[in-house]
Amino acid sequence: MNEQNRKENEETTSVVSKEKFHSLFLEFEPQLKSYLYRITANRSDAEDISQDTFVRAYEKLSTYRGESSLKTWVFQIATHIAFNKQKHNKRWTVNVSEEAKRLVMENPSLSQKILFTRSNSPAGAYEVKEHIDTCFTCMAKNLPIEKQITLILKDIYDFSTKEISLILDRSYASVKHMVSHSREILNEIYEYRCALVNKNGVCHQCKELNQWLNPLDDHDKKMEGVKRDLSSSDPGSLYDLRAQLIKAIDPLQTSGFELQEVLLRCNRIAMGEEELPKT
Structure with a gap:
């Protein structure tokens, strides 16, 4: 585990409120939304998936072990949601x-x-x-x-x-x-x-x-x-x-x-x- 991941892991596992996690999430939320928009070509879908990602990430916070950066972990959750939504489209x-x-x-x-x-x-x-x-x-x-x-x-x-x-x-x-x-x-x-x-x-x-x-x-x-x-x-x-x-x-x-x-x-x-x- 590198130093950045270790620091993020320590910060994340000590989260005791939604507000604290939200402040960490906000650091890369604009990039996450733009990424989702490029996948979906739909602003509303990008906004909805980003919000769903925040909720799921917070709910699964105890499973984060710092094996990747927090950003990568959150993008993994968002990608899974986007993939399941988009796979039904031609x-x-x-x-x-x-x-x-x-x-x-x-x-x-x-x-x-x-x-x-x-x-x-x-x-x-x-x-x-x-x-x-x-x-x-x-x-x-x-x-x-x-x-x-x-x-x-x-x-x-x-x-x-x-x-x-x-x-x-x-x-x-x-x-x-x-x-x-x-x-x-x-x-x-x-x-x-x-x-x-x-x-x-x-x-x-x-x-x-x-x-x-x-x-x-x-x-x-x-x-x-x-x-x-x-x-x-x-x-x-x-x-x-x-x-x-x-x-x-x-x-x-x-x-x-x-x-x-x-x-x-x-x-x-x-x-x-x-x-x-x-x-």
Whole structure:
């Protein structure tokens, strides 16, 4: 047991009130919520799972033995809850953005909601960084849920392979394989679809959404700058660059988080996870 884990264990096992544990939980709660949001693509689900995690962790506090950091232990509980919730949903398809676009064009209530949020919400911005972050979330949901979780834990939240093994109760070798294979799959998806990487890419969501939502700004110029940076990299370096950009973003706190949630909701409806709103 290392010194940090020992200290956390001593602090945790001495907890005598919910308030004391809450103060420890609060240290990594924002990161936990953003992690759950990337898995579920649903703010309400992320909030609910985070709250359930707090309750279960407190109830099981006596079982914590410091074999991992308190953060890893709590992420293990949260991951188990999220996994059980998400495993009943189908994996998102690679054409989720096209399906969502079709849905919006066929349902004026959805397009009106998007435009209203863009025009009236203080969190209705549409920025390059948020597009790249949301795109990663959607593409990662093309993976089987266990691989999606493994990739996000490793590449976005910097958990070690050993820690992920504990969180998922999988062997070290199994986790290494899942990380490697998941990166390969995402690189293939990006190479085929992303218009930022490949000028022949079939996904033009970034350009089309910008023309619709930001007809007078310089978003396209910013996108071209990102495109130059991305297209000059080999696939491995390109993936690392994306991960670095995404690590710096809290999807629940960006200047456009409310608009991004509306757009993701359209994706969830397109993938059959939610019903169309009644008009």
